[in-house]
Amino acid sequence: MVVVCSVSALVRAALFIVMLALVAGLALAGPSARATTPAQDPAVATATAEPVTH
Secondary structure: OHHHHHHHHHHHHHHHHHHHHHHHHHHHHHHHHHHHHHHHHHHHHHHHHHHHHO
16 A cells, blocks of 8 residues: 555656646747747738739
8 A cells, every 4th residue: 555655656746747847848939939920920021012012
């Protein structure tokens, strides 16, 4: 019984660490994804500006 409880505690701790790593990865990936979207916006703006000048 004591061994099973310690194993389940280790599994819970491992899952907690994995979840923290996933949240940290998403938090770090979020700003980089946002940084790429403004780069796409001017490209779209120039593409729409070309037909207007013609």
